Amino acid sequence: MGNVLENNMYTHWNNFQHMDVFYNDTWQIIYKKMFKLINRYANCNSSILDVGCGSAVFHDYFKKHDYVNVQGIDFSLSMIDAARCRHPSYSYIVGDALNLPFQDDSFDMVVSVQVLRHVPIAVKMVEEMIRVVKPGGFCIVNELNGLDIQFRDILFSSKRKLDEAVVQYLIPVNLERMIRRYGVIVFNDWKSRFLLQPMYIVFKKSKVGEK
Numbered sequence: 001m002g003n004v005l006e007n008n009m010y011t012h013w014n015n016f017q018h019m020d021v022f023y024n025d026t027w028q029i030i031y032k033k034m035f036k037l038i039n040r041y042a043n044c045n046s047s048i049l050d051v052g053c054g055s056a057v058f059h060d061y062f063k064k065h066d067y068v069n070v071q072g073i074d075f076s077l078s079m080i081d082a083a084r085c086r087h088p089s090y091s092y093i094v095g096d097a098l099n100l101p102f103q104d105d106s107f108d109m110v111v112s113v114q115v116l117r118h119v120p121i122a123v124k125m126v127e128e129m130i131r132v133v134k135p136g137g138f139c140i141v142n143e144l145n146g147l148d149i150q151f152r153d154i155l156f157s158s159k160r161k162l163d164e165a166v167v168q169y170l171i172p173v174n175l176e177r178m179i180r181r182y183g184v185i186v187f188n189d190w191k192s193r194f195l196l197q198p199m200y201i202v203f204k205k206s207k208v209g210e211k
């Protein structure tokens with residue numbers, strides 16, 4: 001991890017002392033919806049990579065539904081330590097979302113919950129997710145909606161501390177455009193729901209010869 005921004009980010013997340021924010025009701029609503037989507041496109045034997053997995057609180061849902069093949073990656077060692085304690089049967093490694101240490105076409109599904117706004121080059125993370133998912137496999141991204149200023153305030157009880165780690169808030173049209181460069185969008189709920197809701201996008205890596 002080279003530049004000053006990335007080093008500051010790393011320090012922020014490695015010293016992160018506000019794990020309780022991940023347990024509040026708003027977060028649970030996001031996890032619930034995210035898991036519902038995952039379960040629609042995967043099954044309990046699918047290999048799933050969670051990019052920026054944090055302390056793996058979200059993986060309680062995988063556990064509850066008997067998913068056996070879950071891999072998490074996060075660049076914060078403290079997060080990964082917490083994840084390993086929480087779910088010893090899953091696999092967790094320290095690594096950068098912008099340079100995933102996996103071969104091309106490795107996973108049935110690649111997901112990410114609330115991470116894109118924290119990385120310096122969001123489009124690079126999307127590109128990496130697509131690279132490591134198998135052809136015909138799905139990626140699912142969840143992120144806050146940058147159009148909803150109010151939502152940011154409600155969500156962040158320790159707002160100022162968390163805001164330090166935000167590089168940019170994405171808005172739906174930008175996220176959609178970013179993803180279209182690499183994958184085919186198969187589900188995108190921001191058009192059918194209130195514009196200010198958190199964003200959930202499912203996209204698919206084409207198989208060779210598939211349009």
Ligand SMILES: C[S@@+](CC[C@H](N)C(=O)[O-])C[C@H]1O[C@@H](n2cnc3c(N)ncnc32)[C@H](O)[C@@H]1O
Nearest residue numbers: 013052053054074075076096097113114115118
């Ligand atoms: C808001 S937390 C979300 C954690 C988890 N996905 C969840 O929803 O519970 C953002 C996470 O992204 C991680 N992160 C930020 N930048 C990263 C990067 N470049 N590579 C890997 N992880 C990163 C942080 O360490 C942190 O755990």
